[in-house]
Amino acid sequence: MADKEKMTIIVFSGEMDKALAAFNLAIGGATSGMEVTMFFTFWGLNVIKKNEGGIESKGIMRKMLNFMNRGGAKRLPLSKFHMLGMGDWMMKKLMKDVNFPHVEELMAVAKEFGVKFVACTTSMGIMGISKDAFIPEVDSFAGVATYLADAKESKINLFV
Amino acid sequence: MADKEKMTIIVFSGEMDKALAAFNLAIGGATSGMEVTMFFTFWGLNVIKKNEGGIESKGIMRKMLNFMNRGGAKRLPLSKFHMLGMGDWMMKKLMKDVNFPHVEELMAVAKEFGVKFVACTTSMGIMGISKDAFIPEVDSFAGVATYLADAKESKINLFV
Amino acid sequence: MADKEKMTIIVFSGEMDKALAAFNLAIGGATSGMEVTMFFTFWGLNVIKKNEGGIESKGIMRKMLNFMNRGGAKRLPLSKFHMLGMGDWMMKKLMKDVNFPHVEELMAVAKEFGVKFVACTTSMGIMGISKDAFIPEVDSFAGVATYLADAKESKINLFV
Structure with a gap:
């Protein structure tokens, strides 16, 4: 730990392409010996939500917001090409084509190399x-001071 | 000042959620003893514009651009859920619900803790x-060199 | 080189306004004596693609994706005001109005001051x-480790 170089990434966006970029950077850092922490905030929380539905939330508007943001690494949209969802599908097909890992797989790799999820x-x-909406890979829950x-x-x- | 740690945030986006994130980070930095400067650029200028209308601008297209970007912390859109403005309203209601401060209030808190607005x-x-389109809380007007x-x-x- | 201060910019976005901001920052850094490297990734690759069409790509979906992302500094959209393309045209007119350089010109200036494009x-x-889709100003092709x-x-x- 003593002299290990550190890297932090705030994942604000809940979009697939940005999540891919973030995980690539995190994995790159971790495999090169850095201590990497990813802070998921706002729409970025969608990335680390469970894929299963049924998130408990109080109030009808929160329920709506959480329904629209069901999240889970499998459901992330793209930041471009929203139209008709064409882009997402195309991108996923392309990534499969070149055997590029999905967000979920990258997330697993990141964990394996010790990247911390906050x-x-x-x-x-x-x-x-609430905390139980998130995947168990989340290491901790914290605010801006951390x-x-x-x-x-x-x-x-x-x-x- | 001598050894005070510094932090800078470029606020490029004029969206409410990104502005909230930026101010939270800035306030967190300032309250933990850092010297924080926020640089508002492009659409981020909307965040520090006066809420009142009537910004003077020359040329009809600039007038249109400035009308569409009237800005002011009260008018910022969300980066998601543009559809029918539903998202904004919902988000604002949710924030009120948990007593989370508005952009305007966070801006005031940031100023109180000495965050600089450029x-x-x-x-x-x-x-x-022109300079008079901005709120008086703006500390200075500067370019990339600064x-x-x-x-x-x-x-x-x-x-x- | 020895003590030259360094700066890196990841250009993830393929939007004109973000590209303008990135090049302004890069040029500012280079003219103040820093060694600046810009890493173009994802949609940011559009910024450094040739303006001419005819990018070779295999598979029909890649062809489609690349058609929709023809890119080239002349074709970048804005991150706001997509509607009817009004915003782009307006922004370009405004920039011309104040003699603000286009992305292409900024790119040339950046190169002149030694900014590296990856x-x-x-x-x-x-x-x-493939590599031949890019403008000759690109210095190298590399991944996250670099x-x-x-x-x-x-x-x-x-x-x-």
């Missing part, structure tokens, strides 16, 4: 999402 | 916006 | 784009 408690509060303490000591800090 | 003069030039001088000495630099 | 080989693989080695030594790292 879910932002502030966003969870706004959106009314992020900053980490980022201050990091060589690379990105907001994706 | 408006990008290059973007102002392109968009034809940003870089600051960012070079900062522990954390983010582009939101 | 195309992400992972994204190229997914999208089925980026990280550079970013670790940099004072400023941004994801645009």
Whole structure:
């Protein structure tokens, strides 16, 4: 730990392409010996939600918001080509074509190499999402203070 | 000042959710003793525009652009859920629900803790916006050189 | 080289406004004596594609994807105001109005000041784009490991 170089990535976006970029960077960092932490916030929380539906949330609007944001690594949209969902399907086909791993697989690889996943408690509060909505791979639940303490000591800090 | 750790945030986006994230990070930094500067550029200028209408701009297209970008912290859209403006309204209701502060309130808190607001003069030039379009909380008007001088000495630099 | 301060910018987005911001930052860094590297990935690859059509790609879906992403600095859309393409045209007119350089011109200036352009080989693989689709100004083709080695030594790292 002592002198291990650090890297942090804030995953703000819930889009597949941005998630792919974030995990690629994280895995790259971890495999090159860095200590990498990913902070999932706002729509980025969708990336680390369970794929199964049925997230408990209080209030009808939160229910709606959470339904529209069911999330789970399998359901992430693309930041481009929303039209008719064509882009997503095409992108997934293309990635399969070249044997590029899915977000889910990259997530598993990232975990294997020790990348830490932190879910932002502030966003969870706004959106009314409780801890059990998330995949077990999430290491901790924390706010901005934790992020900053980490980022201050990091060589690379990105907001994706 | 001497050894105070620094942080910079470029606010490129004019969207409410990204602005919330930026201010949360800035306030977190400032309350933990960092010297934080936010550089508002392009659509991010909307965040620090006055809520009142009537921005003076020359030329009919600039007038149109500025009308469509009236901005002001009260008017920021969300980066998701544009459809029918449903998302904005829902998000605002949700935030109210959990007593989460609005962008405007976060902005006031950020100022109180000494976060510096800088408006990008290059973007102002392109968009034809003059200094009086902005809220008085803006500390200075500057270009990329000022940003870089600051960012070079900062522990954390983010582009939101 | 020895003590030259470094800066890296990941250009993930293929949008004109974000490209403008990225090149402005890169040029600012280079003219202030920094060694700047821009890593073009995902939609950001559009920025450094040749303006001429006719990119070779295998498979019908890749052909479609590449047609929709013909790219080239002349064709970049805006991140806002997609509707009817109004925004792009308006923005370009406004920039011309104030004599603000186009993406293409900024790119040339960046090259002149020694900014390095790197195309992400992972994204190229997914999208089925070969090296000859890119403008000759691209200095090298590399993956995340190259980026990280550079970013670790940099004072400023941004994801645009």
